[in-house]
Amino acid sequence: MSEQTLHDPTDPPTVGESRAHVLDVLRATPEAVGVREIAEQTGLHSNTARFHLDTLVKDGLAERSTEGRGRPGRPRTVYRAAASSSQVPAGRRSYQLLAQMLTGLVTEALPQPGQAAVNAGEAWGRYLADTPSPTQRIDTEEAIRRLTQVLADVGFAPGAVQDQPDPVIPLRHCPFREIAEEHRDVVCSLHLGLMRGALKEVRAPLGVDRLEPFVEPSLCLAHLTPAEQHRADRTA
Secondary structure, three states: OOOOOOOOOOOOOOOOHHHHHHHHHHHOOOOOOHHHHHHHHHOOOHHHHHHHHHHHHHHHOOOEOOOOOOOOOOOOOEEEEOOOHHHOOOOOOOOHHHHHHHHHHHHOOOHHHHHHHOOOHHHHHHOOOOOOOOOOOOOHHHHHHHHHHHHHHOOOOOOEEOOOOOOEEOOOOOOHHHHHHHHHHHHHHHHHHHHHHHHHHOOOOEEEEEEEEEEEEOOOEEEEEHHHHHHHHHHO
């Protein structure tokens, strides 16, 4: 087994645009702040802001604590930027190895690992999507915008939508590429479910028909279709 498989790269963690914005807000705020404040200052959905904050904590770029009990109500979880990288415990990280082990476990232990991954992905897609108000009607353009925002927030690099004749979203970066190459059924199914869940949460007039992985070494294609056709195809 290669050294790269056993340990994650030792380079500083890559911070995407939305996560970098969250980190900038933390660094500019002298006191620890909660998820709601970060969401308000960045314009992100609260669940997306929490996702980025917890990832920054995992990467050693932020610190998480529970607010003191001097205030009424349930104590809040609050965040602040890490004072310096020297406060991050030394030692290698092995999340890539952990991901390999867990996806292997899913593949071995579940009778239908691909469908289980789709279901889990849908739950996370609903969680990360920016839910519209009950009276707001989401058209195709807005639905695609919200979906690409979710994809960008979790580390994909969605490109401009192609029409041929149904919309196709090119994904030019897979944040789990190394794991997906070995466990495509689980990881790509998870991503398919993520997109389906996000579109369902925003009550989109379209769904994700299929995900075409690795049509090029760094390119996957998400094929969208009108929601009525998508439901009919899945129940046929």
